[in-house]
Amino acid sequence: MKYPKGVKPRQYRNTRKATGKKVKYGQRGMTLEKDLDVTNSYYLSISRAVIHKKPTPVQIVNVDYPSRNRAKIDEAYFKTPSTSDYNGVYKGRYIDFEAKETKNKTRFPLINIHAHQVEHMKQCHDHGGIVFLIIRFSTLEETYLMPIEKFMVHWERFLSDEKKSVSRTDIMADSHQLKEGLNPRIDYLSAVDEIYFRNGEF
Amino acid sequence: MKYPKGVKPRQYRNTRKATGKKVKYGQRGMTLEKDLDVTNSYYLSISRAVIHKKPTPVQIVNVDYPSRNRAKIDEAYFKTPSTSDYNGVYKGRYIDFEAKETKNKTRFPLINIHAHQVEHMKQCHDHGGIVFLIIRFSTLEETYLMPIEKFMVHWERFLSDEKKSVSRTDIMADSHQLKEGLNPRIDYLSAVDEIYFRNGEF
Numbered sequence: 001m002k003y004p005k006g007v008k009p010r011q012y013r014n015t016r017k018a019t020g021k022k023v024k025y026g027q028r029g030m031t032l033e034k035d036l037d038v039t040n041s042y043y044l045s046i047s048r049a050v051i052h053k054k055p056t057p058v059q060i061v062n063v064d065y066p067s068r069n070r071a072k073i074d075e076a077y078f079k080t081p082s083t084s085d086y087n088g089v090y091k092g093r094y095i096d097f098e099a100k101e102t103k104n105k106t107r108f109p110l111i112n113i114h115a116h117q118v119e120h121m122k123q124c125h126d127h128g129g130i131v132f133l134i135i136r137f138s139t140l141e142e143t144y145l146m147p148i149e150k151f152m153v154h155w156e157r158f159l160s161d162e163k164k165s166v167s168r169t170d171i172m173a174d175s176h177q178l179k180e181g182l183n184p185r186i187d188y189l190s191a192v193d194e195i196y197f198r199n200g201e202f
Numbered sequence: 203m204k205y206p207k208g209v210k211p212r213q214y215r216n217t218r219k220a221t222g223k224k225v226k227y228g229q230r231g232m233t234l235e236k237d238l239d240v241t242n243s244y245y246l247s248i249s250r251a252v253i254h255k256k257p258t259p260v261q262i263v264n265v266d267y268p269s270r271n272r273a274k275i276d277e278a279y280f281k282t283p284s285t286s287d288y289n290g291v292y293k294g295r296y297i298d299f300e301a302k303e304t305k306n307k308t309r310f311p312l313i314n315i316h317a318h319q320v321e322h323m324k325q326c327h328d329h330g331g332i333v334f335l336i337i338r339f340s341t342l343e344e345t346y347l348m349p350i351e352k353f354m355v356h357w358e359r360f361l362s363d364e365k366k367s368v369s370r371t372d373i374m375a376d377s378h379q380l381k382e383g384l385n386p387r388i389d390y391l392s393a394v395d396e397i398y399f400r401n402g403e404f
Contacts, residue, residue: 050325052285055259058275073260076275083254087289089298092330094291123252128294 032101032136032143036086039184049189051088051095057081083120084131090189091197094129096121097188101136107165108135110158118155121148130196134178134188135171142168144175145191234303234338234345238288241386251391253290253297259283285322292391293399296331298323299390303338309367310337312360320357323350332398336380336390337373344370346377347393 036053043049062075084098098121100112113133125131131148151174154166176191238255245251264277286300300323302314315335327333333350353376356368378393 044325047325047328050322050329050331055257055281056262057257058260058262058278060258060260071280073278073280074276076260076278078273078275079257089296089326089329089331092296094294094296096291120252123246123249124291126249127252127291129252129291 031138032099032134035180035185036099036134039186039188040086040088042184043189049088049090049095051086051090053086054081054083080114080116082116084117084124087124090130090192093196094124094127095192096124096129096131097134099134099136101138103139104165105137105139106168108137108168108171109165110155111164113155115159118152122152125149130192132192134186135175137168140168141180143178143180143186144171145178145188145195146171146175147195150174233340234301234336237382237387238301238336241388241390242288242290244386245391251290251292251297253288253292255288256283256285282316282318284318286319286326289326292332292394295398296326296329297394298326298331298333299336301336301338303340305341306367307339307341308370310339310370310373311367312357313366315357317361320354324354327351332394334394336388337377339370342370343382345380345382345388346373347380347390347397348373348377349397352376 033053040049040051040053043051057079058076059079060073060076062073064072064074066072084096086099087094087096089095098113098117100108102108102112121131121133125148133146133148133151134143135146136143154163154170154174157163176195178191179187181187235255242251242253242255245253259281260278261281262275262278264275266274266276268274286298288301289296289298291297300315300319302310304310304314323333323335327350335348335350335353336345337348338345356365356372356376359365378397380393381389383389
């Protein structure tokens, strides 16, 4: 039930370390996640797609009722996610992706991704879904969409201990760089159109 | 942030009332949910579909670290779900559904369903997803799959205060009854095949 290493957002851990105080969960710096939330809300508002982030999986152990209408969860633990974080429907197709950011300027460390999540994404791909990773180099302000087929090559090398990360150069070669703007903030569906719907149809 | 009325599982509330003790979250009687979990695991194991229940949405307010590797959530609250509970991919199509059970023998009370969830399901349907409700009369041990198109007629009447529930007779007329067995426990994809893939293709 412990929160696995390498998953806990670094900023969260650092703040805790630095101040020695309890850290409010909502104050963690999750820029990519926020940007994707805003993007997905925008896509929904213009009826372009229905894509949502899944809730954080939590094992609830105990619930208390301080007052009649208010259920307070007073003991719960983070669970390792068994699927990717984002899914939904676009042009009738199933969309599934995971989004990760790194402060590293030259490499994307693969320790950031769970084996269960990759297995899940591969299964979705095998069943005809459109599956990819969104990877952001937050320091460089560069965001990429890498189709799962391309990612699997790097992942296999990671599993065989051949490498621990994917270089930015490899990511640039195997991905579409995503345009960032005001609305949509990260226009990943335009990249999906280019990659998966190039001839108007899947 | 309070847990909305009419949503909290009755058995949960009753146990609390009866014993006056705290109730462990995992001990609630969620038979339909468990049956669907087993069914989805089975479908996944035979590579028939990739369908998962989304985690319960929780607003995490405070996290404590009693020990180095163990993050304990000691203040969190249930959030009203903004989407349905189940989604995934089957034969390349997006699948989305909500599952509810009632102990009522003659009617399914619509207070069990959130407006946000219905709105979400309608959006998924509009974008080409396969969307339905699984409704179980737990006392009768009858489980039905009702396509969202059929459900919307009853829902509109609910919104206009015309009725508060759907009769079992109407459900029988507008749904496919689901076969229950050992594996799969609730064979809802066979009904999906009949309704949405009757000619081999969508």
